[in-house]
Amino acid sequence: MATARLPHPGPAANAQPLEALSGFARELPDQCEIGGILQHLTERATEAFGLAGAGVILLRDGVVRLVASANPLDTFEAGGTEGTVAGPGAVAATTGHIIAADDLAEEEWTKYWPEYTARARQLGIQAVAAIPMAVAGEPIGVMNLYSASPRQWTPYDLQVATILADIAAGYLARSQESEQQRRTAEQLQRALNSRIVIEQAKGMLAAAHDTSINEAFRMLRKHARDHNVRIHDVASAVVNLGLRL
Numbered sequence: 001m002a003t004a005r006l007p008h009p010g011p012a013a014n015a016q017p018l019e020a021l022s023g024f025a026r027e028l029p030d031q032c033e034i035g036g037i038l039q040h041l042t043e044r045a046t047e048a049f050g051l052a053g054a055g056v057i058l059l060r061d062g063v064v065r066l067v068a069s070a071n072p073l074d075t076f077e078a079g080g081t082e083g084t085v086a087g088p089g090a091v092a093a094t095t096g097h098i099i100a101a102d103d104l105a106e107e108e109w110t111k112y113w114p115e116y117t118a119r120a121r122q123l124g125i126q127a128v129a130a131i132p133m134a135v136a137g138e139p140i141g142v143m144n145l146y147s148a149s150p151r152q153w154t155p156y157d158l159q160v161a162t163i164l165a166d167i168a169a170g171y172l173a174r175s176q177e178s179e180q181q182r183r184t185a186e187q188l189q190r191a192l193n194s195r196i197v198i199e200q201a202k203g204m205l206a207a208a209h210d211t212s213i214n215e216a217f218r219m220l221r222k223h224a225r226d227h228n229v230r231i232h233d234v235a236s237a238v239v240n241l242g243l244r245l
Contacts, residue, residue: 041168045145048164049157052125052148056133056168058141059093071146073128076119087116092130093142098158099130103150127151131161133169140169194232201235208244219245 038056045054055074077087088099101109104126110117120128127147133140143165145153198220205216220238223245224231237243 037168037171041143041164045143045161045164048160049145049147051145053146055089055144055146056141057089057093057144058133059139071125071144072123073116073120073125073146074144076116086113088113088128088130089142089144092132093139096132096134096139098132098162099128100153100158101128102152103127105150124148127153129153129158129161131158131165133165133172135169135172140172143168194235197232197239198235201238204238205245 042054042056045051053071055071057074057077073087074089077089088101091097092099104110104117104120120126125146125148127150129145131143131145133142143161145161198217201220202213202216205211205219206213209216209219220231220234224234227234234243234245238245
């Protein structure tokens with residue numbers, strides 16, 4: 001999503017968002033789990049803009065799904081049939097465009113999202129900004145910002161919020177890659193361990209029956225098929241339980 005360069009709004013009025021942004025960037029490397037990253041993001045966003053709360057919902061297979069939030073509005077958006085309840089977060093997540101509603105009581109919002117705005121009133125939320133989160137240009141979710149009073153979301157507010165969301169999205173991508181690498185390494189290790197056990201069993205059977213390694217493997221495979229069990233389990237019984245087929 002392209003972001004235009006914005007004029008500096010002045011240091012006095014905007015020190016808090018910048019401090020929160022800086023703190024988020026410094027502390028984020030300590031977060032290694034997706035839940036920790038998202039919790040850290042929502043806490044910093046709430047602090048940066050003096051909000052009633054913030055939440056994150058992510059896309060999974062193109063559908064909005066709740067991931068991390070302390071606000072029932074996120075649950076409301078992600079909880080409809082196939083996650084398609086209308087709301088600013090759902091629209092921002094799927095389109096990649098920022099949605100900023102200064103006052104949810106205004107007709108343009110109540111007419112467009114009647115169920116959402118009614119729920120927001122019940123929860124005491126009067127203004128919402130939905131900031132898309134993207135990786136390599138592809139939307140992966142949204143960060144929702146909630147205000148308990150009408151609020152004019154300035155271009156500077158939205159730019160700082162976008163930077164927060166972009167940093168978090170980058171770490172989410174890295175975290176998912178690391179998790180995938182860990183799972184792949186575990187699968188490879190399990191395959192290696194299984195291969196070692198099978199080779200041990202082949203050697204033990206070959207010695208016990210005075211036959212070749214190939215014939216020992218045939219015996220293992222036949223026993224596994226006849227008893228509808230994995231060949232690894234048969235090999236483990238040969239090595240650890242003394243099974244000699």
